[in-house]
Amino acid sequence: MQAIRIKSPSSDTGQQTGQGTEKDLLPLLAGAAVAVGGVGAVLALIDLSSPLRGPFTLFFLLAAPGAAIGAALRTLTPWGRAVASVSGAMAVNLLVAQGMLALHVWSVRGGVVAVAVLSSLILLLTAGQRLRHRAAKRWTS
Template identity: 65%
Template sequence: MQTLRIKTPSTDGAERPRARPERDLLPLLAGAATAIGGVGAVLALADVDSPLRGPFTLFFLFAAPSVAIAAALRGLAPFGRVLVSVAGAITVNMLVAQGMLAVHHWSMHGGVAAVTALSALVLLLVAVRRLRRRTARERTS
C-alpha cells in the first residue's frame, strides 16, 4: 500500500494560501447590513420622507434585536441560533408595540427608540459578561 501526501504551500512569503471567498464576503455583508439598519433608524427618527424609510426601518427593527440575541447565544449551533434570534426579534418588536399600546403612548419614534434601547442593553450585557469571563480567566492563569 502506498501513502499519498498532499503538499501544503510554503509559508516563506512567496506564495500564501488563498482565503475562501465566503470568509471574505461575511464582513462585507455585515457592514452593509449595519449601514442599512443605521440608515433605517436615522430615517425613522429624523422623520425623513423617503421611499427607503419603510423598508430600511423594517430591516432595522428585525436586525437589531436579532443581532443582540444572536450575540448572547454563542453556544448554540448556527441554525438554532438564527432561528432563536429571529423569533426573539419578532417577540421583542411585538412586546414593545403591545406595551406602548397598553399605556396609550404609541409612536413610531418611540417604538424605534425602545427597540434600539433594548437591543443596546442586551449587547451591553453580553459585552460585560465576556469581559468578566476574560478577567476571571486571567486571574486563574
C-alpha cells in the first residue's frame, strides 16, 4: 500500500520565488480558450448579431482543429507541434470550405458544424488510440 503525501505550500520553493505561477495559469488560459471558442460556435449557430460573433467564431474555427491535431501529435517538440497544429487547422478549414462549395451546400452554420465534427472525430480517435496503448501496456507488463 502506498502512502499519499501532500506537500505544504511553504515547502514548495517554486512558489516562494514566484516561478510556479506559469504552471498555475495554463489551466486557466486553456479554460478561457475553450469558453471563447464555445461562445463563438454558439453565436455562429444561433446567428446572433453581435460584434463578438466574428472574432469568437474565427477563434473557434482555428482553435478547435488546432487543439485536436496538437493533442494527436504529442510526441513532437512543442514548437513543432504548434506549427503542425496551426497548419493542420488551416488545412481542415480550407478542406471543409472547399468541399462544401464543391457540393453547393455552403453555409456558415454548416461550416462550423463540419469543423466541430471533424475536430471531435480527431480527438476521439486520439483518445481511443491512447486507451488501446495503455491497455496493451497493462497486458504486457
